[in-house]
Amino acid sequence: MVWRGRQGWHGRVLAAAVGVTAVAAATSVWSAQAGPVGTPQARAGVSAPSAAPGARSQGRAGVPLSAAIAHASDRGARGVNITIDDGPDPVWTPRMLQVLRDNGVKATFCMVGPQAQAHPDLVKAVVAAGHRLCDHTVSHDTTMDKKSDSYQAQQILDAARMITEASGGVRPLYYRAPGGAFTPYSRRLAASHGMRPLGWNVDSKDFQRPGTNAVVATVQNEISNGPTVLFHDAGGDRSQTVAALREVLPWLRQQGYSFGFPVR
Secondary structure (H helix, E strand, O other), X not given: OEEOOOOOOOOEEOOOOOOOOOOOOOOOOOOOOOOOOOOHHHHHOOOOOOOOOOOOOOOOOOOOHHHOOEOOEOOHHHXXXXXXEOOOOOOHHHHHHHHHHHHOOOOEEEEOHHHHHHOHHHHHHHHHOOXXXXXXXXXXXXXXXXXXXHHHHHHHHHHHHHHHHHHOOOOXXXXXXXXXXXXXXXXXXXXXXXXXXXXXXXXXOHHHOOXXXXXXXXXXXXXXXXXXXXXXXXXXXXXXXXXXXXXHHHHHHHOOOEEEOEOO
């Protein structure tokens, strides 16, 4: 299975078992929702129908309010959610865990199933440090919104199983579609299995490795867009991300922000 959808990742082969999972209809499990990026509703956790970064949705048809894509922070209007995608990685995840520990920050790690399966010690370390887990599918396919329901179910549910097994029984609390490729079906499915669909407001652009200063500047310039910030701990050299986090986390605290988790 080829890892697709992000520059520099083409051709990376994952040893992932693929099986199609039958899925029951979704049920509502949450109430508080986030609105569009950059609005007071987004910072306060009030629902609104508009799309936002991290949500390449096909619309709201047939999607219950409980499956709305989360952006808001459980710490309120001055809360920030640090989210870290694509790992765990044996080189970079431990370094990011150390930076988070040094700054007293908890984050949400959106893990790819086979990566979690390959590094259960890192998944357990993330959980032991008080961070939260998020399902980021089996193969990081950013065209999932154009695939069949059965394919989406396999990608989401198999990854959730891999992450849960690797963690020693701790289930992911969120689901983030690769590249924001959510569908009404995938959102209902995730919600019905206890995983809040999770978007983002600020893409740090760290995946492109533009330089530490550029990553820091992006977060500083765009944090007013909303509280959920996207970083990566896998997919190549993430030294710029580690260095940027060392600068960004203290800066955010100096600006009066506190760190929390995405609303559930």
